[in-house]
Amino acid sequence: MQVHLIDGTYELFRYHFALPSHVTAGGQEVAATRGVIGSMLSMIDDGATHIAIATDSVIESWRNDLYEGYKTGEGVPAELYSQFPLVEEGLVLAGFTVWPMIEYEADDALGAGAIMAAADARVERVFVCTPDKDLAQCVSGDGRIVQFDRRKRVLSDEAGVIEKFGVKPESIPDYLALVGDAADGFPGLKGWGAKSAATVLAKYVHLENIPHAPGQWEVTVRGAPKLAATLVENFEDALLFRRIATIDTVGPDVGSVDDLAWTGPQPGFQAFCERIDAAGLVR
Numbered sequence: 001m002q003v004h005l006i007d008g009t010y011e012l013f014r015y016h017f018a019l020p021s022h023v024t025a026g027g028q029e030v031a032a033t034r035g036v037i038g039s040m041l042s043m044i045d046d047g048a049t050h051i052a053i054a055t056d057s058v059i060e061s062w063r064n065d066l067y068e069g070y071k072t073g074e075g076v077p078a079e080l081y082s083q084f085p086l087v088e089e090g091l092v093l094a095g096f097t098v099w100p101m102i103e104y105e106a107d108d109a110l111g112a113g114a115i116m117a118a119a120d121a122r123v124e125r126v127f128v129c130t131p132d133k134d135l136a137q138c139v140s141g142d143g144r145i146v147q148f149d150r151r152k153r154v155l156s157d158e159a160g161v162i163e164k165f166g167v168k169p170e171s172i173p174d175y176l177a178l179v180g181d182a183a184d185g186f187p188g189l190k191g192w193g194a195k196s197a198a199t200v201l202a203k204y205v206h207l208e209n210i211p212h213a214p215g216q217w218e219v220t221v222r223g224a225p226k227l228a229a230t231l232v233e234n235f236e237d238a239l240l241f242r243r244i245a246t247i248d249t250v251g252p253d254v255g256s257v258d259d260l261a262w263t264g265p266q267p268g269f270q271a272f273c274e275r276i277d278a279a280g281l282v283r
Contacts, residue, residue, distance in 0.1 A: 003117040003260060004048050007130030008055035008098070009106045011036045012087055014151065016080045022277065029079035030276040033087045037094055037281055039150075050117075050260040053091055054109035057084060057100040061108075063184075063244050070244065071185040090276070093269040097260050104252045111138045111247035113254040114145045120257045133181070136161045137172035137247060166198025167205075174207050177242035178231075186241050189230050196221050207231075207238055 015035030022031040043051060059073035073081065091098050099109040110128050117126045118140065128135050131149040139147050139161050147156040154160075161169050178197040180188025203219045204210045211217060212232050214224035221227060231238060265282075273281045 001050060001120075001122045001124060001257070002048070003050045003052075003113075003123055003126045003257065004043060005110050005113045005117070005126065005128050006040070006051065006053040007106055007110060007132060007135075008036065008053040008087065008091070009084075010130050010132065011039065011053075012055075012083060013080070015039070016077075016083070021079075024275065024277055026275075028086070028276075029083065030086065030278070032080065033083045033090055034276055034278045034281070036087050037090045037278070040091065040096055041094065041281065044262055049262060050257060051262060052097040052099055052109075052113055052254070052260045054099040054101060054106035054113070055084065055088055056106045057088070057102050061101070061105045062103055062248075063105070067186060067240060067244055069185045069187075071183070086276075090269075090272055093266045093272050094281070095263040095265050095269075097255075099252065099254060101252065104248060107132060107134050108248040109252040109254060110135055111249040112252040114138045115249045116254050117257050117260075118144045123257060132183075133165070133172070134176070134184075134245060134247060136165065137169050137245075138249070139169040141169075166194070167201045171201045171205050173242045173245040174201050174205070176245035177207065177238045180241070181245065184244065186244055188241060189234050189238055191223065191227055191230050196223070196227055200227075207235070207242060 012032050016032035019031040019035050021029060023029050059071060063070045088098050088100050101109050114126045114128050117123050126145045127148045128138055128145065129148045129150050135147055139145055139156060139158055141158045143157050158169060165175055167175050175197050178188050178192040179194055180186055199219050199221050200210055210231060212228060214228040217224060270282050273279055
């Protein structure tokens with residue numbers, strides 16, 4: 001058995017900006033919703049059997065309580081935001097399991113779902129379908145949990161994560177703490193870049209293991225004295241950013257693998273498709 005876990009929020013953004021607008025007679029923009037549902041049904045056509053789609057019912061999460069600058073729903077186009085509940089409704093009626101997150105984020109549900117599915121002996125491989133670099137931390141060394149970018153068709157196992165970031169999956173939160181993540185709204189530490197963070201963390205794995213004195217570093221990094229001083233002076237910020245970048249794999253309720261089996265369209269799916277001018281989805 002293979003399990004596919006989908007970043008529904010990413011998919012909704014992806015199709016919103018990729019497809020031409022389609023507004024129903026009632027004035028509802030629906031192009032992205034139609035695109036996401038059609039894409040999920042195409043996975044069934046391709047042989048997928050167990051699928052869950054994680055969504056951000058609201059953009060804000062527990063991370064906003066930790067850091068004021070963390071991402072919010074500000075700036076999300078109204079015609080896109082209005083489709084958040086619509087796509088959840090349509091996916092459920094299409095027979096899919098949906099994890100709509102409020103306190104947590106879709107990323108947390110994907111991580112929790114990956115751990116849950118990988119613990120089931122029947123599952124051969126879990127595909128975490130998102131390009132989000134945060135989820136690289138969930139990739140497992142035994143190859144059972146991998147990350148898959150559906151748009152680029154790129155599959156990343158542990159070796160792929162190391163090739164891309166220069167560190168193992170377990171160091172991804174530490175890496176993001178140092179370099180920052182503009183998409184999520186936290187800056188990282190001044191002076192630290194991808195190369196320096198990768199070089200140091202490839203050796204020391206976690207922030208706490210990095211010696212305070214650059215003379216003790218067993219790696220060669222340009223500007224090491226300044227980087228070390230910055231880390232020491234801003235260590236509490238680094239720990240905060242790492243906490244923000246760490247996927248919560250415990251909090252979200254993701255049920256069991258059996259809950260992820262596609263059931264086929266539910267009563268009301270045809271009526272929903274008529275509402276969004278998508279008769280082709282019924283076929």
